[in-house]
Amino acid sequence: MPATPSAPTGTHQDLQFHQADPAQQQAELAAGLQATPASVSPKFFYDRLGSHLFDAITELPEYYPTRTEAAIFGQWLPDMAARLPARAVWIDLGAGSCAKAARLFGTVRPAAYLPVDISAAYLSQALEPLRREHPDLPMLGIGQDFSVQWALPAPAVHWLERLGLRGAPRCVFYPGSSIGNFGPDEALRLLRDAHAVCRQGGAGSGLLIGVDRVKAPEVLEPAYDDALGVTAAFNRNLLLHVNRQLGSDFDPAAWDHVAFYNRIESRIEMHLSARSPQTVSWPGGSRRFAAGERIHTEHSYKWEPAAFADLLQRAGFATPLHWTDARGWFSVFWAPA
Secondary structure: OOOOOOOOOEEEEEOOOOOOOOHHHHHHHHHHHHHHOOOOOHHHHHOOOHHHHHHHHHOOOHHHHHHHHHHHHHHHHHHHHHOOOOEEEEEEEEOOOOOHHHOHHHHHHEEEEEEEEHHHHHHHHHHHHHHHHHOOOOEEEEEOOOOOOOOOHHHHHHHHEEEEEHHHHHEEOOOHHHHHHHHHHHHHHHHHHHEEEHHHHOOOOOOEEEEOOOHHHHHHHHOOOOOOHHHHHHHHHHHHHHHHHOOOOOOOHHEEEEEEEEEOOOOEEEEEEEEEOEEEEEOOOEEEEEOEEEEEEEEOOOOOOOHHHHHHHHHHOOEEEEEEEEOOOOEEEEEOO
């Protein structure tokens, strides 16, 4: 598809905007690998296999965020729905399999559904059964990288206009505590972008967002280092994706998965640690890694509710509400725009 496609005409369409310049991606990867310490952006987790592996992670007994958030929705959804705008356009950030939003459709009854994900192919596949189950719900899949700067693309706005929904209220839905992958300053930027998208909709627009909370390392660390090794496979698969993008020669078997809670930064960190001294090469560059040297692949910040509520208000939202589970492990916030 073209990088800036024209507005779709049907009620079930897909748009692809994430078509990064290969040279730009290669430069980004090379710079990260040559930095001290080395790092790779977590967006490179999500090739087709990476997306499937993450779905598997959410089924693991150690990975509490998905089921805890689901339990919050199960208990509190009627109360949430009473506060959410009726017949809203739902914009699902990092939608992945779209399963989390789909479970809410029967209660919130959106006027249209716009899932956004960096993996356009995976998103298109996920939408096929959903469109069969909800043939009367307009759906527009958007393949887009929202990690740096985000706005609803003009063709999507035109699509809403043709459906008579340009002025409809908007609910930006960002579940799963994916906001934790952003540092505080980056998270503030993304929340400001979400606020701007909400303000372009009708009265009652807002943000519904899942946030993982600070808790004991004994709970946090196994969620990112499970006994079956699925998260380790997810982390190592990033190296295969880097090999394809950069032309590098990483051997995933030569790297160990490392995950731990950084109390000072209030975040889980994931790294890949070299099992032995090795040199990784790619066209135009290389990096010598000592045994035990690490590549930082992800961090996941954990929040206290009051601190996150303050962040939402700094982003422009009104005073938020939040719902939690009995143990206080996770929160779902509703922030009116």
